[in-house]
Amino acid sequence: MSRLVSLLLPVLLLLVSQAIATLFPESNQSAPKAALQACNQLAVSLGSPILQTSGNSYEKAATNAWNLENGQYQPTCIVFPTTSKHVQIAMKAIYAAKSHYAVQAGSHSAMKGWNTVQDGVLIIFSNMREATYDPVKDSITLGPGVHWHDAVTALEPFGVAPVGGRVGDVGTGLLLGGGLSWLSPSQGYATDNFKELDVVLVNGDLVTATATNQFSDLFRALKGGGDRFGIVTRYELYPVHTGTKDEKNWFGGMLLAGKYQPIVIQFNSSAEALLNATARYVREIDDPKAVLLSTFSNARTGDSLAPLYLMVLFYNGVNLPEEIFGDFLSIPAMSSTLGPMSYFDVSETLGLGNDRGYVQRFGASALVGDEETYLEAFDHWMNFTQAFQGDFNITTLAFTPVPNSQIQAGRAKGGNIINAPHGGFAAVQLAEQFNAGLNRIPPQVLEGLDLLFEQIPPSPGLPLYLSECDPRQKVFESYGDYELLKQIYAKYDPEKFNVKHTQGPVGL
Structure with missing residues (x-):
């Protein structure tokens, strides 16, 4: 496509840059x-x-x-x-x-x-991995070291689940970063489902924070503000009564679209159809029972990369309604796992994702707009992938719709520090897994990522997703309650100890 070819030049110029990379950050003597x-x-x-x-x-x-x-x-x-x-x-x-x-x-x-x-x-926290349910309080309690697969498995016999991660190997840090879940359209961000938190502050004091006690400001800051305000050692969460693994009250699965062939600089017709369907879904669908994840990946096969376009579709009901998912179901699929599911089945869809031994990198954006907005984002990502394809094992562009029902559900539970202005946008993830044997990211790829972030900026007023951002992105500055976040941080860490001694997104 001529549009995509014309975008290739800026990244090619980056390949001649002479930036110097170091394995570790500089250390104070x-x-x-x-x-x-x-x-x-x-x-x-x-x-x-x-x-x-x-x-x-x-x-x-x-x-x-x-x-x-x-x-x-x-x-x-x-x-x-x-x-x-x-x-x-x-x-x-x-x-x-x-x-x-x-x-x-x-x-x-x-x-x-x-x-x-x-x-x-x-x-x-590998020795603090409990996951329990109290039916009297109707509360889930999680230790900070539990992984989502283990938490869902432990709680499934009680017919409840936490609003948590979509990949089994992910841990509770997702909660502090906001947290996008299969349950988010009906329940809000994962962080919206805190009941109370035990928190060790930077000076070693232990406090319990709730929405109504003297630490209510700390409680709000931890709902999306990350771990700079203290170390959470116990999470008490509102449960979602999802049923046991024998209760098939969901319908859905995965559809693999497109042809598995070496990558070329042109649009695959399935890619364009999936981008258009995703754009329309994000813009028009606001059903709390509907869940979508659209992913575009290029995975290594020998000496080249090949496209894998995946639709993950769920509905909390007996089928996938045509008026919601018809555009996706009309795209030719190479394979399908669609069928009745329990929520436990839903939570297992993407597997553990626990493959170690690779350098990984994320980046985030957030988009609202027409089909052209999504097509342009795809163009830029393909351009980036082409320029550095020799370095990648897998590179992915993913869209997670954040409907208005999700934002309203969170506000009904007291709101969070992210304070997105509205729903009806897509959280965008840019993910790279580098080739085996590579132990650091080449400097020219980091420069290419910086350019990619400039080319796919968040739409005005929309927040970046902390758990899937690049450490150089100004995530906190994208929050609706950024000024309040700074005030709370100044109260609980007046010496800015955590800013000086930990790494993370800039902005505090």
Whole structure:
């Protein structure tokens, strides 16, 4: 397509750039000394096995991050808490020493440095993975280290589920980043479903935050504001009564569209049909029972990449209504898994997604507009993929509709710090998995990503999705309650300790 070819030139020019990349962020010379001070104190106050500096458990934890880049960091010591008290003790020592630190829940972040640390203390929640249901309180309680597959599996016999992740390996960090779920159209963002949170503040104090107590501002900030305000050690959530795995009260599955053939610089007719159908769905459909994920991937097959276009369609009912999903069902499909499903089946659709050993990178946008808006986004993504295809194992462009029903459901539960102005937009994910054997992202690819973010900017007023962003994107500044977020942060971390000692999206 001539439009796509004309877009290729800017990225080709990037290939001759001479940017210098480093494996790890620059480390302050005082960082190793501060970390050693904190670890020495914790060796006394916590002891083994809670505190470890070497050995099999240390090595497994240090290298187990989903993103290979994060598996190359070597923390000075690792804390394996089993209680909130252990986290308090750790944070008091870290705060006193002014040491760098990081927190790891599910370890699934694609962002370099977000869930690990070099010359610092890593707190990892692999020993706090409970998932329970209290029928008297009608509440779900999750430990911070549980993964979504394990949580859904543990709760399924009770006929309830949390509003959580769509991939089984993802952990509870998704909740703090907002959280897009198969249940979101009817229940809001995952973060909208907090009842109360136990939080260890940066100075080591433990508080319980709810929507109505003295920490209600902290509670709101944690509903989409990430982990900079404190470390959550217990989540109490509103459950969704979805039924057991024997109750087939959903219908849907996956449709694979398009031809599996080497990538070429032209539109595949299935891609154009799926983009147009997605644009119309986002613009016109506002049914809380309807769920859609549209993904466009190019996956390595030998020496080339081949397109895989996937439609994931669900309806909380006995079929897929023609007036909602007709455009998608008319696209020729190579394969289909459509049929009656329980919510447990729905939650298992995308699998665990737990393949380790690859460098990963995400990026985010948010779009509202006509079909041309989506076609142009696809053009730019294809252009980027073509320019750097030799580096990728898989590259993906995905659209998750955020209907107005989702925004209204969240507001009915008290709202969140994201405070999207309206529904009827698509959260856009840009995801790259790099070739096996590559242990860092080439500098020219990072420059290409920067250009891609400029070419697919969020529509005015729409928020970026924290859990799927690039660490260089100004996610918090896209929030409707950004100014309030800054005020709350100034209250709970007046020294900006977390900004100085953790990495994440800029803006606070």
